[in-house]
Amino acid sequence: MSDSLYDKIGGEAAVDAAVDIFYRKVLADDRISKYFEGIDMETQAAKQKAFLTMAFGGPNSYTGMDMREGHAHLVKNGLNDSHFDAVMENLGATLSELNVPAELIAEAAAIAESTRNDVLGK
Amino acid sequence: MPKITYEGKQFDCEEDQTVLDCLARHGVTYPSSCQNGICQTCLMHATEGTVPAVAQKGLKETLKLQNYFLACTCKPTEDLVVSEPGTGVTQRVVAQVVGKKPLNHDIMRFQLAPDDEFEFRSGQFLHLKRDDGLVRSYSIASLPDSDTPIEIHVRRMDNGEMTTWLHDTLKVGDAVEIQGPVGECFYVPGNPEQNILLIGTGSGLGPLWGIVRDALKQGHTGRIHLFHGNYDINGLYLMDELKQLARDNPNFLYTPCVDSHAPEGVEEGRVDAVVSRTYSDLKDWKVFICGHANMVDNMKRKTFLAGASLQNIYADSFVDSSKEAA
Numbered sequence: 413m414s415d416s417l418y419d420k421i422g423g424e425a426a427v428d429a430a431v432d433i434f435y436r437k438v439l440a441d442d443r444i445s446k447y448f449e450g451i452d453m454e455t456q457a458a459k460q461k462a463f464l465t466m467a468f469g470g471p472n473s474y475t476g477m478d479m480r481e482g483h484a485h486l487v488k489n490g491l492n493d494s495h496f497d498a499v500m501e502n503l504g505a506t507l508s509e510l511n512v513p514a515e516l517i518a519e520a521a522a523i524a525e526s527t528r529n530d531v532l533g534k
Numbered sequence: 535m536p537k538i539t540y541e542g543k544q545f546d547c548e549e550d551q552t553v554l555d556c557l558a559r560h561g562v563t564y565p566s567s568c569q570n571g572i573c574q575t576c577l578m579h580a581t582e583g584t585v586p587a588v589a590q591k592g593l594k595e596t597l598k599l600q601n602y603f604l605a606c607t608c609k610p611t612e613d614l615v616v617s618e619p620g621t622g623v624t625q626r627v628v629a630q631v632v633g634k635k636p637l638n639h640d641i642m643r644f645q646l647a648p649d650d651e652f653e654f655r656s657g658q659f660l661h662l663k664r665d666d667g668l669v670r671s672y673s674i675a676s677l678p679d680s681d682t683p684i685e686i687h688v689r690r691m692d693n694g695e696m697t698t699w700l701h702d703t704l705k706v707g708d709a710v711e712i713q714g715p716v717g718e719c720f721y722v723p724g725n726p727e728q729n730i731l732l733i734g735t736g737s738g739l740g741p742l743w744g745i746v747r748d749a750l751k752q753g754h755t756g757r758i759h760l761f762h763g764n765y766d767i768n769g770l771y772l773m774d775e776l777k778q779l780a781r782d783n784p785n786f787l788y789t790p791c792v793d794s795h796a797p798e799g800v801e802e803g804r805v806d807a808v809v810s811r812t813y814s815d816l817k818d819w820k821v822f823i824c825g826h827a828n829m830v831d832n833m834k835r836k837t838f839l840a841g842a843s844l845q846n847i848y849a850d851s852f853v854d855s856s857k858e859a860a
């Protein structure tokens with residue numbers, strides 16, 4: 413059986429478990445929290461769930477262009493590599509906390525990393 | 535072929551088509567993003583018809599119970615009437631004012647007896663409509679029991695057209711139109727041992743007073759702790775009733791708070807500070823927050839950071855005592 417990364421990590425249940433942890437880390441992280449404030453928390457959490465689903469290789473229809481457009485307003489507000497790195501760090505820490513094996517964390521990180529240029533509008 | 539009614543227009547939904555596709559094919563753009571039932575951008579409310587369970591995956595319990603769904607994953611099996619969240623009016627009835635009583639210097643309790651059945655859950659809000667069309671929304675403080683009138687707590691606001699009219703002009707024996715209900719701030723049975731934290735300021739106590747009694751009536755056994763805050767003692771109300779409720783129900787705790795000059799039996803400090811010093815770990819708690827928008831945003835964040843899951847945080851913010859109606 414060749415399960416996808418998404419299945420191996422635990423599918424939707426894993427995303428559900430990860431979203432609170434990830435979002436709590438992001439809000440508590442002074443380097444990036446400002447980008448996540450100002451919109452309703454539930455709306456924001458649902459978007460972070462979309463982010464995690466994507467990083468886990470789960471079902472999504474986002475294109476590079478969507479990522480570009482979706483983060484353009486943040487790039488205008490100074491979003492750069494250091495913020496991207498901070499998100500990557502929080503993602504890794506979230507997955508470790510959920511006891512996801514290191515090789516799967518690396519796979520998820522690679523997926524997220526592949527969006528860097530689009531997210532940062534480069 | 536099921537029919538979708540949206541904004542008064544009816545569309546045929548082909549087999550295997552989602553509500554979102556169906557609207558798009560008919561030239562109607564509805565907000566959407568992930569197209570996979572995750573980001574919740576395309577949230578909709580079905581005011582008639584039942585939606586398939588898959589279309590409700592990931593939604594909060596209180597939204598599911600009200601027939602909310604995601605348009606991008608909903609392949610309807612029957613006719614649906616759908617609308618944007620918060621705008622779907624399901625009931626519209628005339629109600630008689632049967633009670634009007636001040637609860638403190640600026641909050642008035644109104645009791646309304648609907649002429650027809652009006653279903654709601656304690657803590658949801660209704661739209662109250664004046665004859666000239668002016669509409670404002672008020673949270674429901676009473677229990678959904680057809681023998682007792684519907685109760686709302688209205689705080690008088692400077693220059694508030696509706697609140698001034700309600701306080702000064704509307705009287706027992708008059709009739710008003712009520713619509714709704716709307717809102718996701720209510721008790722959901724099924725987890726009787728969960729601890730519940732309720733935080734309110736000003737007339738935000740209204741919905742919480744309804745939710746607490748609803749939970750107790752439905753046999754909740756976990757701790758239920760209500761904090762009601764105001765800057766001074768004059769803004770607190772229902773204190774005797776709440777103290778009595780706490781005596782009658784050992785699992786219910788009531789903590790009134792004022793910013794300064796707290797008399798005996800009242801905690802001193804802003805409600806957010808008092809809650810934070812009482813509970814530092816809210817993992818697995820359910821949280822209800824009602825009141826001023828700033829307090830609500832602040833407490834949503836604080837309770838979430840203290841460990842409450844977002845799925846368990848229910849909030850209603852007021853522009854003072856009423857909401858601007860949608």
Ligand code: HEM
Pocket residue numbers: 444447448451459460462463466467474479482483486491495496497499500524525527528531567568573
């Ligand atoms: C690591 C790669 C990243 C990926 C794959 C990613 C993916 C996503 C996705 C899928 C959404 C939801 C879009 C929607 O459907 O509306 C989103 C929204 C968002 N992302 Fe990212 N993101 C990444 C990095 C970042 C970074 C570095 C930041 C800021 C520090 C950020 C901040 C946000 C914010 C604030 C939103 C909500 C935007 C809004 O609607 O206002 N993201 N992201």
